[in-house]
Amino acid sequence: MTTQTLNRRSFIKLSAMAGGGIMIGLYSDKDLLAQQRGPAPAPTPINPNTYIKVHPDNTFTIVSKNPETGQGIRNSLPMIVADEFDVDWKQVKIEQADRDDKYGRDMGAPTVGQIEGGSTATPQNYQPMRNVGATARAMMVAAAAKQWNVPAGELTTGSGVVTHRSSNRTATYASLAQTALSMPVPELSTVKLKDPKDFKIIGRETKGVDNAAIVTGKPSFSIDVNPPGMLYAVYEKCPVFGGKAVSANLDEIKKLPGVKHAFVIDAPPPRPAQPPAAGAPPAPNVTWNSGVAIVADNWWLANNARKSLKVQWDEGPVASQSTVGYNTQAKQLAATQASQTPAGGGPRSVKEGDAEAAFKTAAKVVEAEYYFPLLSHAPLEPQNSTAHYKDGKLEIWSPSQIPQIFNAAVPAGIQNSDVTFHLVRAGGGFGRRLVSEYDIEVSKIARLVSDERAKQGMPSVPVKLLWSREDDMHHDNYRPTGHHFFKAGLDASGNLIAFRDFVASHGTTSVIPANEFPRGHVKNFWVSEGNVSPYGIPVGALRAPPTNGVSFVMQSFIDELAVAAGKDPLQFRLDLLKNPTTEPPTFSNVGFGAPFNAKRAIAVLESVRDMSDWNNRKSKLPKGTGLGVAFQYAHSGYVAYVVELAITAEKKLKVNKVWSAIDIGSETVNPTHATNLVQGGFIEAMSHMMAWEITIENGRVVQNNFDKYQPTRMRNAPPSIEVKFLKSEFTPTGLGEPSLPPAVPAIANAIYAATGIRVRSLPIGSQGYSWT
């Protein structure tokens, strides 16, 4: 998919590097066209997307362009380049790229080129990174062929060395670099990629490139950025969403120990929403919330000053809203609208067949109401960003997952070209840093600080904005809630004949499962929605939207249907998957963004059935122990879990064992990190299951910190989570997200199997359950 685009529109260029090495880059035709457009006014210089540096000592630096938040991309993208370049991983050092639009759309990304989101990095960069490595290798081979006057076809490579076997000659890439510089760059279409069976790095375990720094406490994270002279800021915002700061006792605050500056910051006037023209990059997001900034010598002093801060807030209309109100309205919507046929169709609602007529003929009708709450992302590193405004330019260090969207230039009052944007390792993302309003806030504060100091005749200084955990929990973009009102019909043989889901939501596609299984596997399928309104709570993407909630409701309700049909829940799913009611789509070998492929779902389910010895194990479980199963197609990956869980009469739960089978295509780039991500996805699901819930009262978040938002802890973690990656013929896709969603219903279904009690609402900690 991206290959053709790249072959047609991208090319490789080599350039000399100070100190004798060379740099190898993948260029886009945008740069070329800009050059060809000259002479007026002046040709744009080619801006190399540099990926490989060949050093004189025959070691190599490979640039990682994407933000690293723990998903392991700083290993996996360079691994792909290194393998095709045919060097050893131990010869490679990794360098993190700054934000640069040269990494933009031409690398095949639909929106931006430097994003940690949507499990897109692997599928969108796999082919381009192979092209970079393979072309660079081809050039080294061509250089050796020229030097030795032998056919390139007689040459082999390995460990950064070209070998001519018959004459027993070898040359390092470093020694060939200068010759390579003078060689024509081959057309990408003529460059031969490795046969995957010859991969030496892709599919092998490479350990995190920052691990040594992490375990020895070297500054590695955004919060650790510490430029000389830095001051520390806090930013107090209205606890009610959308509220504004009117005034504050700034004079009093400025007298407190260590406090250097304090400002009331107004929100910008709302801009008219203009969708970007087709093909254009997304409009920069320059919205920020009003609030009060306090800047001090250290963060504790700045944060302490908040105790003395008195702000007059204009709380605005959201102050009358609450979770109780939203939930009441959701039930009213279900009562009044669930029987109405939705207008139109499209992705948000679907009606295939006639579910209502089928319910009348059904031998059994099952109805159930499901709910999942708002969630906060709670990455362990609270939101922060560091910026220095100096002489009309801004330098910023950020943990953003999407540095090309939130535009720090605008609040600093400068042009984008005057911003230097460093991507710094983030202490977790989970989607929270897809909204990096802290970058906006810090650039505004940094500008105000430098301007105020200039008036006092003092030099500018960098400013670190750090949110407290409470700030983080109170000002998130929350995983949206879902109220699902299900109804399904079974015939006398227990076959599913009709499936209905009415969703009460709040104007986001995030929770509408119109394309979910069992669509295509039941003749009458109907999903529609009603909107809770007004709804003033900001919502956003949490790891694996929308299936992080939808999988819980769909895979739990499917489980109910299996029970109602008197069938084994794993076999019931397989039977449905093997009997499509509409013609399945034709699949190419492209894994990314492909429609639901029942064969891949069947494969992971059958695999996890065999791994867990499902049938045999189920028949031998002691009382109070249950096996649960669930599968999900999420972010182009297929994941199935089986969970064995024990429960006491006091509703104390222990996850005994977990099995997981996964299909993310033909290669798992870095299996050690991939396994870690799957196990972590399950552990996160346990938090969703037991304890995580954000509630709203008077337009503000009730939960302050981890004491009221308990993450899964060591003592809750199961003794083992077995992970198996199936190799399919599809191009590789990402793993950050798919591992989470089906873990939640697999646990819920195990609770049912153990107790006969169906979990229909999350979290269960408020329903008397706890971990042992």
Next chain:
Amino acid sequence: MPYKLTVNGQSKTVDVPPDMPLLWVLRDVLNMKGTKFGCGIAQCGACTVQIGGQARRACQTQISTVNAPVTTIEGLSADGSHPLQKAWLELDVPQCGYCQAGQLMSAAALLASKPRPTDSDIDLAMTGNVCRCGTYLRIREAIHLAANGGRKA
């Protein structure tokens, strides 16, 4: 006011308010960024250091109460050679890595008092240290690996 303390064997004097938490003295006054801020209320363990060999939450330890030598992640070993650090690398424990300094400091205190801990010893000692990414299985395994002299059991 001035406070004297020993951090990783070195004597330091800091002039800070008596109620300033050790965490912020380390991070913002001594510029030792290895110890992390996660919650500020001793719920997550990211700020775990050792004071007199005991695992303590630096965010809840006022500087005026520090009366024994402090060891931070920067001082766990001179060169990353502590058996736990080696085990962490061997098993590729980190995902985002943000909690791992605190995890290591808690684990080191555990091994100092219980050289061969059981799973339940580990669960008990480590349950105050949150890993949001969920690397608990590898942490558990790495503690066993270090306790076993680097040999897999």
